[in-house]
Amino acid sequence: MNWNLIKLQIIELLDKYKRITTVAEHLGLKQPTVSFHMKSMEQDLGVSLFYSKAGKVHLTEAGQSLNHYAKKINALAQEAERVVKEFDERGSGHLKIGASYVPGTYVLPSILSAFSKKFPHISISLTVRTSPVIQEMLLNHEIDIGVMSAEPFQWAPLIGETLCEDELVFFFNPQHRMSRYESLHPEFLKDVPFILHGQESSTRTMTLKWAKSMGIELRPIMEMDSLEAIKQAVLTGDSISVISKMAIAKELQREELVYRAIPQNPFKRYIYFTYNEDRIRSSVFDSFFDYLRDSVRSY
Known part of the structure; x- marks a missing residue:
């Protein structure tokens, strides 16, 4: 079987652009050359990899399986070139x-x-x-x-080297009634309007784990994916939320926001320098x- 990177690049680009002409332009090839490679791949493997619908080219289930590996091989080839040039x-x-x-x-x-x-x-x-x-x-x-905020992890083959702690804190505007307390008790937070981070956020995960460990139920009134949106909502309202202390450093310096440590918090998050071994x-x-x-x- 005669395989080369061009064929694997064609698979990946067809999945992305759905048009042979576009793939040919990206690779600097002529359209008949791309079509030839497509037919060659199907002949080599003995299965259909492509089908046409509404003027676009799609990958069959077998084509999608091949594309899964094509992406990895293409990425490795690009990485190899970059690393050698380094x-x-x-x-x-x-x-x-x-x-x-x-x-x-x-x-x-x-x-x-x-x-x-x-x-x-x-x-x-x-x-x-x-x-x-x-x-x-x-x-x-x-x-x-990768430079990530995360709890301690073991994700072979990924290696993580700790850079610093990414401290999570409760924060609110200076006029909030919570600001009069030097430290917070978990019970204080039961009836306070709370803004949750989005579903995929590690901050949300740690916030809910902390509340469960304390046996309290927060009162979420909003859910937001954007850190800046959460900050603006807290700045202008009576809600509180959890955020990385790094994310509000400027607002703390300008005394636009205040923060308190999360009480009895056993969960730590760190910023890691991460790479594939x-x-x-x-x-x-x-x-x-x-x-x-x-x-x-x-x-």
């Missing part, structure tokens, strides 16, 4: 970084800007998603590095890790 004697290279929302929004932007000035030959792309999505991207070799650590990779670790110490 050993360039000029210290150049490209790093694809994925981050969960707290480090991706409130920690990394200033660090990446300063890093780029110090290492101008290293280009960086940043993708911000939830921690589970970042983990999946690392497993599929879609990114080189199959990923070779080059000098470019280590330069970024060392710079990130030194920078995060100030938080």
Whole structure:
């Protein structure tokens, strides 16, 4: 069976764009060449991989199964090229970084800007998603590095190195009645309007685990996916919520918000530098890790 990366790229791109002409443009090929490779794959495997509907090309169930592996192989090939280039004697290279929302929004932007000035030959792309999505991207070799807020974990083949604690706190506006207490008792929170984070949020998961461990039932009045939306709702209302202390650093400095520690909280969350153990650590990779670790110490 004669397989090459072009065929696997065609599978992945057809699933994304559904048009042979678009795939041909992306790969710099002629349309008949793409069609030839499609027929060749079906002949080699002895199954139908594609079908046409409403002027678009779709993958059959067998095609979808092949695409699952095509994505992984294509990503590995791209990673291999990037990693080899990182050993360039000029210290150049490209790093694809994925981050969960707290480090991706409130920690990394200033660090990446300063890093780029110090290492101008290293280009960086940043993708911000939830921690589970970042983990999946690392497993599929879609990114080189993950920077995530998470509870302690063991996700072989992922390796996580702790950067710092990501402390979760209750927060509210300075006029809120809770602000008169130096510390909060779990019972205080039973009847307070509460804003929950979205379904996929690790903050939501830890908040509900804490409430269950305390034997109390929160009174959620809203659910929001956006950290900034939650902050604005708390700033202008009488609700409270849980958030990373890093995410409200500027508002605390300006005395627009106040916070209190979560009482009797056994659950800890940390920011991790995470990578797939199959990923070779080059000098470019280590330069970024060392710079990130030194920078995060100030938080």
